[in-house]
Structures are given as structure tokens and as C-alpha cells.
Amino acid sequence: MNTTPAEPADRERARAIPEAAVARLAVYLRVLSGMADQGVNAVSSEELSQAAGVNAAKLRKDLSYIGSYGTRGVGYDVEVLVSHIERILGLTRNHSVAVVGIGNLGHALANYGGFPGRGFPVTALFDVDADLVGIPVGGIPVSHIDDITAVCVEREVSIGVIATPPPAAQSVCDRLVSAGVQCILNFAPVVLQVPDNVEVRKVDLAVEMQILSFHVARRADEAAGVSVGNNGLGVDGMVIRP
Amino acid sequence: MNTTPAEPADRERARAIPEAAVARLAVYLRVLSGMADQGVNAVSSEELSQAAGVNAAKLRKDLSYIGSYGTRGVGYDVEVLVSHIERILGLTRNHSVAVVGIGNLGHALANYGGFPGRGFPVTALFDVDADLVGIPVGGIPVSHIDDITAVCVEREVSIGVIATPPPAAQSVCDRLVSAGVQCILNFAPVVLQVPDNVEVRKVDLAVEMQILSFHVARRADEAAGVSVGNNGLGVDGMVIRP
Numbered sequence: 001m002n003t004t005p006a007e008p009a010d011r012e013r014a015r016a017i018p019e020a021a022v023a024r025l026a027v028y029l030r031v032l033s034g035m036a037d038q039g040v041n042a043v044s045s046e047e048l049s050q051a052a053g054v055n056a057a058k059l060r061k062d063l064s065y066i067g068s069y070g071t072r073g074v075g076y077d078v079e080v081l082v083s084h085i086e087r088i089l090g091l092t093r094n095h096s097v098a099v100v101g102i103g104n105l106g107h108a109l110a111n112y113g114g115f116p117g118r119g120f121p122v123t124a125l126f127d128v129d130a131d132l133v134g135i136p137v138g139g140i141p142v143s144h145i146d147d148i149t150a151v152c153v154e155r156e157v158s159i160g161v162i163a164t165p166p167p168a169a170q171s172v173c174d175r176l177v178s179a180g181v182q183c184i185l186n187f188a189p190v191v192l193q194v195p196d197n198v199e200v201r202k203v204d205l206a207v208e209m210q211i212l213s214f215h216v217a218r219r220a221d222e223a224a225g226v227s228v229g230n231n232g233l234g235v236d237g238m239v240i241r242p
Numbered sequence: 243m244n245t246t247p248a249e250p251a252d253r254e255r256a257r258a259i260p261e262a263a264v265a266r267l268a269v270y271l272r273v274l275s276g277m278a279d280q281g282v283n284a285v286s287s288e289e290l291s292q293a294a295g296v297n298a299a300k301l302r303k304d305l306s307y308i309g310s311y312g313t314r315g316v317g318y319d320v321e322v323l324v325s326h327i328e329r330i331l332g333l334t335r336n337h338s339v340a341v342v343g344i345g346n347l348g349h350a351l352a353n354y355g356g357f358p359g360r361g362f363p364v365t366a367l368f369d370v371d372a373d374l375v376g377i378p379v380g381g382i383p384v385s386h387i388d389d390i391t392a393v394c395v396e397r398e399v400s401i402g403v404i405a406t407p408p409p410a411a412q413s414v415c416d417r418l419v420s421a422g423v424q425c426i427l428n429f430a431p432v433v434l435q436v437p438d439n440v441e442v443r444k445v446d447l448a449v450e451m452q453i454l455s456f457h458v459a460r461r462a463d464e465a466a467g468v469s470v471g472n473n474g475l476g477v478d479g480m481v482i483r484p
């Protein structure tokens with residue numbers, strides 16, 4: 001795997017990209033990679049936006065952040081755009097991943113096809129359970145959490161994934177940070193305290209469910225009252241209750 | 243569990259809340275519930291914002307969306323705010339959840355403590371593997387995916403969770419939608435096509451990893467060049483490479 005750092009111009013651009021656009025770049029990359037695999041050479045912003053589930057104006061704006069503008073009447077060169085987004089996202093390097101907490105979720109993450117496939121090899125697993133220590137999961141033997149610092153330093157782990165129960169998450173996080181891990185993906189439903197130089201992304205399944213609940217409730221309320229639905233034509237304040 | 247629908251005023255407000263604020267409301271609710279469990283009666287916006295990892299101005303704005311303003315010098319009444327956010331998020335109803343795809347991730351989701359604890363009982367599990375059908379996971383026997391429509395209708399499932407391999411996700415989604423499921427949490431890395439009245443939330447672990455990669459790369463680039471770090475004082479364009 002190539003380890004070329006980003007071009008200076010790309011780096012300047014990377015600093016200005018909004019977080020939400022970074023997430024969409026990752027989605028475009030997945031769609032574009034699929035197109036490249038199928039031998040597609042060029043794609044219009046309309047085609048790409050539809051396949052990515054984003055509107056075309058937003059897509060063009062996102063790609064303008066990275067300095068990709070496409071060609072009128074031709075669209076974007078798929079291979080050029082793939083390698084450009086990969087460079088911006090830092091996918092031309094390998095990022096060693098440690099997963100801490102090898103319960104059901106940790107097992108799923110350790111075996112997750114999406115990590116090693118794109119430059120995120122899982123190189124270390126940790127759990128507190130003595131019965132698990134030494135057992136290979138997805139080909140990697142589980143280490144004890146007391147060894148987080150030593151093992152992460154030795155294996156040059158750059159991304160730590162926390163899949164422990166909530167009470168253990170902060171102390172696990174502290175150990176990862178003391179091993180020099182600067183990026184943490186946290187599945188435990190707690191707010192982690194980290195130094196300024198550490199980036200935390202949270203995946204909170206309870207929050208996702210509650211957001212869905214919000215939409216279920218809104219729909220149910222709308223169905224129970226007069227139609228004040230998503231069409232934007234609803235009559236504010238006119239609510240009839242059975 | 244109470245099934246009172248939202249007050250008309252709450253419903254009007256709910257329609258105007260930005261999606262990102264909905265997610266933060268869910269986080270505030272978790273923090274506030276923990277405080278309530280510890281017997282805390284009142285909380286200032288500063289305390290709550292710190293515990294939730296959000297800045298205080300944003301917190302106050304988010305709470306203003308739901309019409310909660312707190313009292314100067316006293317702050318917010320914890321119990322009142324908890325029940326208000328629960329009502330806005332629709333958590334005063336039960337939402338039956340179906341999980342489709344009982345691999346490692348599906349197992350983790352079926353056993354996930356956060357779902358049943360807050361009004362999201364998992365009531366149906368589905369897989370295509372004949373060896374799994376009939377086996378209970380987290381107390382619920384697995385059904386065959388051919389029975390998605392019948393089982394979801396019978397058990398009044400309102401939220402469907404897709405944890406299948408990517409190629410199966412769309413057809414599973416179609417079956418959930420035909421059973422009247424209007425909210426889908428999708429873990430498969432594909433863009434699902436759904437009717438306008440169906441809400442899809444995606445949890446894409448590969449995208450999360452790529453966002454982290456972006457930050458790792460940016461930090462590494464910054465460390466390799468002159469300090470153009472997060473302090474906003476960097477000198478644009480001055481890059482020294484080893």
C-alpha cells in the first residue's frame with residue numbers, strides 16, 4: 001500500500017472541509033469504487049448523487065471542497081475521483097485498529113469485513129475476561145486490557161474502537177490515549193473525556209433508536225391529527241384529536 | 243408504559259427541530275436520566291452541557307426548540323426536562339423492533355441492553371439460515387426472512403434494523419416496508435431505495451472509520467509539515483517536507 005502523504009494543496013483543502021462533508025465523501029468513495037469495479041469510466045453528478053442518496057447540488061459542493069469540478073457534458077473521471085478522495089481521506093496509509101471489549105459487538109467488529117478491506121487492519125483485541133485472553137477472534141488473539149498500552153505502542157495502533165460496557169469505557173480510553181492513540185470510535189453510551197489532540201467519534205445505538213422513535217411519533221401524531229405531513233402544505237395549529 | 247401522544251404545541255415544535263438537534267436531545271436525555279437516578283433535582287445549562295460534551299450555547303438553543311428555557315440562577319428541573327424530552331422523542335410509546343440478519347452484529351443488536359430498556363423491545367428476529375430459524379437469541383426465536391411481512395404485521399413492528407450482508411439489504415428493506423414498517427436502521431453499507439414515507443437512518447462503520455482516517459491523516463500531515471495545527475495560527479502554504 002502506498003504511503004504517500006497528501007499533496008500540500010490537498011492538505012490545505014482538507015482543513016476546510018466540514019465534518020458532514022467528510023462523511024459524504026466516504027459514501028461517494030464507496031459508490032465510485034463499485035462503479036470502477038464494474039468498468040465505469042465517467043459519471044455525471046446526477047448519476048453519482050442518485051447512487052449516493054444525496055442531492056446533486058450538495059454533491060457538487062462537496063466535491064468542490066476537494067477541488068474536483070468535473071467536466072461539462074462528461075462528468076467526473078471515476079478513477080481520478082476515487083484516488084483523489086482516497087488521498088483526502090488518508091486512505092493511502094494503513095491505520096492499525098485495536099478493538100477493546102470482545103462481547104457480541106466486539107466480535108462483530110473484529111470480524112467486520114469493511115475494516116481490513118480498506119486500509120484498516122485490526123491488529124489488536126482486548127478484553128478483561130481471562131477466559132478470552134489468548135483466544136483468536138478473526139485471526140487475532142485477544143490480549144488482556146492491562147496490556148493495552150504496551151501492545152498498542154508495539155503494533156502502532158492509530159485507531160482504538162471501544163466496545164466495552166459503559167463503566168469501563170473511560171479507563172479503556174485513558175489507556176489507549178496513553179499509548180498514543182489519537183482517534184477513538186466509541187460504541188459505549190458515555191461521553192469520554194480526552195485531551196484536545198484526540199478525536200472521538202461516537203456510534204450510539206440508543207441515540208439512533210431514539211431518533212427513529214422521534215420520526216415514528218411525529219408520523220403517528222400527524223396521522224392522528226389533520227394532514228400536516230411532509231408535503232409542506234399543512235395548516236399550522238389546526239389539530240383535530242379523536 | 244404511558245401512550246399519551248405529544249401535546250399539540252410539542253408536535254408543532256417537533257416539526258421544526260433540526261435533525262442534529264434531535265440527536266443531541268437523545269444525548270441530553272441520557273445524561274439527565276443518570277442525574278435523576280442519582281437524585282439530582284436541578285441542573286444548570288453549564289453542568290448539563292459539560293456532561294453531554296456540547297457547548298452551553300448550543301445546548302440552550304437545542305432546549306429552546308422544545309420550549310424549555312430553564313430559570314435564571316436555578317437552571318432546569320431535571321425531572322420536568324426528562325419527561326419533556328421523552329415526550330418530544332416519542333419515548334412515551336413502545337416501539338417494537340425487528341432485527342434482520344442474525345450474524346455477529348445481529349446477535350449484538352438482539353442482546354443490546356439499550357433497546358428494551360427505553361421503550362424499544364426487540365420482538366422479532368429474522369435470518370435466511372435454516373439452522374438459525376427457531377433458535378432463541380436474547381429470548382426471541384429467529385424467524386425465516388420469508389416470514390418478515392407476516393410476522394412484522396402480527397407483532398406491530400414499527401422499527402426494522404437491517405444487519406444483513408449488503409446484497410440482501412434492499413430485498414429485506416422492501417419486505418419490511420411492505421409490512422408497514424416506516425423506520426429503518428440500516429447497518430448494511432448500501433443506499434436503500436424507499437418510499438417517501440419511510441425514514442432510513444444509516445450506521446455505516448466503514449464510513450466512521452474513514453472519517454477517523456481523515457483526522458489521522460490530517461494530524462500526521464500537520465506533524466510532518468510546520469505547525470499548521472488546530473490553533474488557527476498556521477501559516478498557509480508554508481510546508482517543509484523531510
